[in-house]
Amino acid sequence: MIGLHPKNDRLLVIVPAYNEEGAIPGVIREVNAVVPGVPVLVIDDCSGDSTRNLAYSNHAHVLPLPHHLGLGGCVQAGYKLAFELGFDYVIRVDGDGQHDPAGIPVILEKLKESGCQMVIGSRYINGKGEGYTSAARGLGIQLFRAILRPILGKDVTDPTSGFVGVNREALALFSRSFPLEYPEIEALVVLQRKRFHFEEVPCVFRPRRTGRSSITAMKSLRYMVHVLLGVFVNILRIRR
Secondary structure, three states: OOOOOOOHHHEEEEEEEOOOOOOHHHHHHHHHHHOOOOOEEEEEOOOOOOHHHHHHHOOOEEEEOOOOOHHHHHHHHHHHHHHHHOOOEEEEOOOOOOEOHHHHHHHHHHHHHHOOOEEEEEOOOOOOOHHHOOHHHHHHHHHHHHHHHHHHOOOOOOOOOOOEEEEHHHHHHHHHOOOOOOHHHHHHHHHHHOOOOEEEEEOOEOOOOOOOOOOOHHHHHHHHHHHHHHHHHHHHHHHO
C-alpha cells in the first residue's frame, strides 16, 4: 500500500470499521494525538455509509475490502498486510470509539517489556468499563473466564476485549490462520496451541459514540454457542 511503511516503533494501529461514519473521524484524530507519527490503517469492511471517505479525509490509510468479511476477516486482512509490510507490532482499536486510545502506549510498552505475543487491554482490571457491558455479554464473559482458565493455565479478565496488541510472531501466525466470525476468544486458544503467551493491562472503555450495537440477546446466545464450539475444536488440536 502506497505510503504505508513502518515508522515509530515499527507500530501500526489498525481500525476495523463497518458503517462507523459517526465515530471514525474522532477515533483517527484521537489515535494521532496519542501516538503522533504512527500510521493508522482503517480496514473498511465494505461499509454502506461514508466510513471510507471520512477515513481518507482524516488522513488515515485505508484498506477497502471488496466484500463484507465480518470482524475476523477484517482484522486478519490488517494483520496480513502489516506482516507483509514488515511491521513488528500491531494494535487494534475498534472503529466505534469505545476504546480510549490513551491505552495504546500502555499496550505497546507491555508487548516490548514482556516479550509476550499478545497484550489485551482489559476493562475489568481497574473496573472503569464494567458499566458499558450488557447483562447478556457480562454473563458470557463470566462463562468464558471459567472455561478458559484450565485451557490457558491462567486467568483472563476480559476475554472478549478487542483492544489488543500483537507482536511479529503473532502476526506471522494470524496472517495465515485467524478465527473469522468471533475472533477474540478463539485467538487466545490458538495462541495456547502454539505455546505463545499473553498478558493483560488496564485500559478504559467508553460507551459507543454513535449508533447502536448489533449484538442482541439472541445474537449473544449464538455467539456463546459458536465460540464454545470453536474452543472445543482447538482443544482437540492441542491434544493432538
